[in-house]
Amino acid sequence: MRLVTVGSVAFDAIESPFGKTDKIVGGAGTFITLASSFFVKEQGIISVVGDDFPASTIENMKAKGIDIQGIQIKAGEKTFFWSGRYHNDMNSRDTLVTELNVLEHFNPIVPQAFQGADYLMLGNLSPQVQRMVIERMEKRPKLIAMDTMNFWMDIALEELKKTMALVDVLIINDEEARQLSGVYSLVKAAKVIRAMGPQIVIIKKGEHGALLFHEENMFFAPALPLEDVFDPTGAGDTFAGGFMGYIAATDDFSFENMKRAIIAGSALASFCVEKFGTQRLLELTKKELNARVKQFVTLGNFEMKEV
Amino acid sequence: MRLVTVGSVAFDAIESPFGKTDKIVGGAGTFITLASSFFVKEQGIISVVGDDFPASTIENMKAKGIDIQGIQIKAGEKTFFWSGRYHNDMNSRDTLVTELNVLEHFNPIVPQAFQGADYLMLGNLSPQVQRMVIERMEKRPKLIAMDTMNFWMDIALEELKKTMALVDVLIINDEEARQLSGVYSLVKAAKVIRAMGPQIVIIKKGEHGALLFHEENMFFAPALPLEDVFDPTGAGDTFAGGFMGYIAATDDFSFENMKRAIIAGSALASFCVEKFGTQRLLELTKKELNARVKQFVTLGNFEMKEV
Numbered sequence: 071m072r073l074v075t076v077g078s079v080a081f082d083a084i085e086s087p088f089g090k091t092d093k094i095v096g097g098a099g100t101f102i103t104l105a106s107s108f109f110v111k112e113q114g115i116i117s118v119v120g121d122d123f124p125a126s127t128i129e130n131m132k133a134k135g136i137d138i139q140g141i142q143i144k145a146g147e148k149t150f151f152w153s154g155r156y157h158n159d160m161n162s163r164d165t166l167v168t169e170l171n172v173l174e175h176f177n178p179i180v181p182q183a184f185q186g187a188d189y190l191m192l193g194n195l196s197p198q199v200q201r202m203v204i205e206r207m208e209k210r211p212k213l214i215a216m217d218t219m220n221f222w223m224d225i226a227l228e229e230l231k232k233t234m235a236l237v238d239v240l241i242i243n244d245e246e247a248r249q250l251s252g253v254y255s256l257v258k259a260a261k262v263i264r265a266m267g268p269q270i271v272i273i274k275k276g277e278h279g280a281l282l283f284h285e286e287n288m289f290f291a292p293a294l295p296l297e298d299v300f301d302p303t304g305a306g307d308t309f310a311g312g313f314m315g316y317i318a319a320t321d322d323f324s325f326e327n328m329k330r331a332i333i334a335g336s337a338l339a340s341f342c343v344e345k346f347g348t349q350r351l352l353e354l355t356k357k358e359l360n361a362r363v364k365q366f367v368t369l370g371n372f373e374m375k376e377v
Numbered sequence: 378m379r380l381v382t383v384g385s386v387a388f389d390a391i392e393s394p395f396g397k398t399d400k401i402v403g404g405a406g407t408f409i410t411l412a413s414s415f416f417v418k419e420q421g422i423i424s425v426v427g428d429d430f431p432a433s434t435i436e437n438m439k440a441k442g443i444d445i446q447g448i449q450i451k452a453g454e455k456t457f458f459w460s461g462r463y464h465n466d467m468n469s470r471d472t473l474v475t476e477l478n479v480l481e482h483f484n485p486i487v488p489q490a491f492q493g494a495d496y497l498m499l500g501n502l503s504p505q506v507q508r509m510v511i512e513r514m515e516k517r518p519k520l521i522a523m524d525t526m527n528f529w530m531d532i533a534l535e536e537l538k539k540t541m542a543l544v545d546v547l548i549i550n551d552e553e554a555r556q557l558s559g560v561y562s563l564v565k566a567a568k569v570i571r572a573m574g575p576q577i578v579i580i581k582k583g584e585h586g587a588l589l590f591h592e593e594n595m596f597f598a599p600a601l602p603l604e605d606v607f608d609p610t611g612a613g614d615t616f617a618g619g620f621m622g623y624i625a626a627t628d629d630f631s632f633e634n635m636k637r638a639i640i641a642g643s644a645l646a647s648f649c650v651e652k653f654g655t656q657r658l659l660e661l662t663k664k665e666l667n668a669r670v671k672q673f674v675t676l677g678n679f680e681m682k683e684v
Contacts, residue, residue: 109684159561254466257602278585281602290676292597295564295588316684329679337684360683369597370677372636376667377416377623377644 071137073113073318074184074211075102076203077193077307078173079123079141080150084346085166087158088300094347095127097150098193098217101307104351105338106191106315107134108359113318114184116140116203118172120148130352139181147172160299161276180206189318192216193307197226197233204236213323215239216268217310220246235267241310243274256281257288272313272332274306282332287325291332292370294340294362301346305339308351312338337362378444380420380625381491381518382409383510384500384614385480386430386448387457391653392473394465395607401654402434404457405500405524408614411658412645413498413622414441415666420625421491423447423510425479427455437659446488454479467606468583487513496625499523500614504533504540511543520630522546523575524617527553542574548617550581563588564595579620579639581613589639594632598639599677601647601669608653612646615658619645644669 077099084091099117106113114137119128121143128138153167176199190211192200200216216237222230223246234240240263248254251262260271260283271283277299282289312335317323320331337359344350384406391398406424413420421444426435428450435445460474483506497518499507507523523544529537530553541547547570555561558569567578567590578590584606589596619642624630627638644666651657 255602255604255606257604275585278582279599288602288676289679290599290602291679292586292599292677295562295595295597297562297564299562326680330681330684333679333681334684356684363681363684367681369595370599372596372598372640373633374637374640374670374674377637377641377663377670 071112071114071184071187073106073110073189073191073314074116074140074180074187074207075099075106075113075191075193075311075314076116076178076200077102077191077195078150079115079117079119080152082303082347083151083153083167084301084303085155086160086301087156089346091346093151095124096152096304096347098195098307100131100348101304101342101351102191102193102311102314103131103136104134104348105308105311105335106318107136108312108338108354108356109315109319109334111135111319113137113315114140114181114187116178116180116184118142118144118176120172121145123149137183140179140184142179144172154303156302160302178203178206185209188212188321189314190214191310191314192237193310194219197222197229201229201233201236204233213238213317215241215310215314217241217307218246220249223249231266237268239270239272240268241272241274241313243276243306247271247273270328274309276302276305280309280332280336282328284325284328289325289329289332291329291336292366293336294365294369296340296343299343302343303347305342308342309335309339311335333363333366337366378419378421378491378494380413380417380496380498380621381423381447381487381494381514382406382413382420382498382500382618382621383423383485383507384409384498384502385457386422386424386426387459389610389654390458390460390474391608391610392462393467393608394463396653398653400458402431403459403611403654405502405614407655408611408649408658409498409500409618409621410438410443411441411655412615412618412642413625414443415619415645415661415663416622416626416641418442418626420444420622421447421488421494423485423487423491425449425451425483427479428452430456444490447486447491449486451479461610463609467609485510485513492516495519495628496621497521498617498621499544500617501526504529504537508536508540508543511540520545520624522548522617522621524548524614525553527556530556538573544575546577546579547575548579548581548620550583550613554578554580577635581616583609583612587616587639587643589635591632591635596632596636596639598636598643599673600643601672601676603647603650606650609650610654612649615649616642616646618642640670640673644673
C-alpha cells in the first residue's frame with residue numbers, strides 16, 4: 071500500500087456569513103483521503119465512527135479507491151461531532167460544540183493489508199493515538215507526516231513532543247508554530263521545531279500561503295486570492311492530504327518535488343473553501359484541478375536576474 | 378527629468394522591542410527617493426522642512442543623485458515629527474506623537490527643472506496636496522502612482538477620491554484596500570478600487586507580500602521571511618520607491634515589468650526593516666541588493682505543469 075492516513079471521520083455543523091448547515095460529513099481523515107485520492111490510487115484510512123454514520127459515505131470513499139477496512143464502526147456509539155461559527159473575515163471561528171463520542175477511547179487498528187505502507191499521514195488527533203499508529207506499523211514508512219493543533223499544545227505538550235520526535239514532516243499553521251517554538255519569526259520557529267525532531271516543517275498561513283523549510287532551504291507557496299471563501303473547514307486537512315498524496319503518488323520527497331506537492335495541496339485547498347464541507351472536492355475534476363495549478367504557476371511567475 | 382516624488386521629509390522617533398531612537402530622519406519622501414535612487418539617476422523631490430532640519434541630510438540626498446531644489450526650507454518653523462511604538466509582533470503600532478508643523482500649510486512648488494518628468498510618485502500626504510502637484514505639472518507624466526493611508530479615508534474621503542481619479546497606480550495596504558472598497562476579499566476590493574480610477578492597484582500585505590492587479594491579470598510577490606524585523610517604519614514607502622524607481626529607470630510599465638518592479642521594491646523593503654530608520658538603506662550596496670533579488674527568485678520558484 072502506498073499511503074496510510076489516520077484521522078477523524080466525523081460530522082460537522084457550520085455557520086458562516088454565507089449560511090448554515092445541518093450535520094454534514096467532515097473530519098480530518100475524510101478531507102485528507104479525499105484530497106490524496108486525486109493522486110494516489112492505493113491508500114487506506116484508519117478511523118472510527120459510530121453506527122449513526124451513513125454507510126453511503128463510506129461506500130463513496132471506497133469508490134474513490136480508499137481502503138476503508140481500517141474504519142471501525144462502533145455499535146451503539148455516536149460519531150465525533152464538531153460545530154463552529156465563522157466570523158465575517160472567515161479567518162477566525164468560535165467552536166460551538168465538540169462531542170468526542172467514539173474518539174474518546176479510539177484505539178487505532180492497523181489492518182494487515184496496510185502493513186508495509188511507504189507513506190504515513192497522521193491527521194490531527196491526540197498525539198498518543200498518532201504515536202500508537204507509528205508503533206503499530208511493522209515497518210517504518212519512508213516518510214511520516216503529522217498534522218496537529220494548538221489544542222494539543224495546551225493540554226498534552228509532552229505527549230506531542232514525544233510523537234513529533236518520531237516524524238519527518240510537521241504541518242501546522244503560523245500561530246501554532248509560534249506557540250510551539252515560543253518565537254515570533256517563522257524562520258526562527260521552523261529552526262526550533264526542526265530541533266524537536268521533524269526535519270521538514272510546513273507552516274500553513276491560510277489566505278497568506280504556506281512555507282516549507284528543510285535544512286537551509288525555504289520555499290514559499292502563495293494561496294490563490296479568491297473572490298469568496300465560503301467555508302474554510304477542512305482546508306488545512308485538504309492541503310495536507312494533497313501534499314502527502316502527491317508525494318506518495320510520485321514516490322519522491324526531494325525538496326523540488328515537495329514544492330510541487332505543496333502547490334498541489336494549495337490548489338486543492340483553494341477548491342475546498344468554495345462550498346460547504348466536502349461538496350466541492352466531491353465534484354472536482356482533474357481538469358479543473360490542473361487549470362488551477364496553472365493559475366498558481368502564473369500567479370507568482372516572474373523573469374528577473376538582477377536589478 | 379525621469380521621476381518626481383512628492384512626500385514628507387521628516388523626523389521620526391521610534392520605540393520597538395529592540396530599542397528606542399532619538400529623533401532620526403524619516404518621512405515618506407525620504408524613504409521613497411532613497412529607494413528609487415538605487416535605480417534612477419535623474420530624480421527630484423518636492424517637500425518642505427523647517428530650519429531645524431540638518432543640512433547634511435539634504436546634502437546626502439544630493440549625493441545620491443536626488444535633485445533637492447523642490448525642498449522648501451521654512452525659516453522659523455519646525456519639521457514634521459512622528460513618534461510611534463511597535464508592539465511585540467512588529468505588525469501593529471501606536472502613534473505617540475504627530476506634529477504636523479511645516480506640513481500643515483504645505484504648498485508644493487514644482488521647480489521648472491522638474492517639468493516634463495515622465496513619472497510622478499505621490500507619497501502619502503493629504504490628497505489635496507497630492508492633487509496640487511498633479512495640477513502643477515505642465516505635461517501629464519506617463520504614469521502617476523499614489524500612496525495613501527486610512528487616515529485620509531477617515532477624514533478626507535471625497536478629496537481622496539478626486540485625487541485617485543487622476544492617477545494610474547494606487548499603492549495601499551490590505552486593511553486600507555478593505556476600508557476603501559468596503560469589501561473583504563482583496564480580489565473584489567481591487568475591482569472596486571479600479572472602478573474609482575487607478576487602472577493598476579498594488580496591495581501591500583507587509584510580511585505576507587504584495588498583490589498587483591491590472592485588468593484580468595494578478596501577480597503575487599512574497600515577502601522574504603526574515604529572522605528579525607527591527608523597525609518596519611518606512612518599509613511601505615521603500616517598497617513604493619523601489620517599485621517606481623525601477624519603472625522609471627526601465628521606462629517600461631508593461632505587466633511583466635511591473636512584476637519585476639514589485640520584486641525590486643520588496644527586496645529593498647526587506648533591507649529597510651533590518652535597522653532603525655534609513656540606516657540600512659544608506660549602507661546598502663547594489664551587490665547586496667542583487668543577492669537578495671536572487672533569494673526572491675529562489676523563494677517562490679517551482680517547476681510544474683500539471684498534477
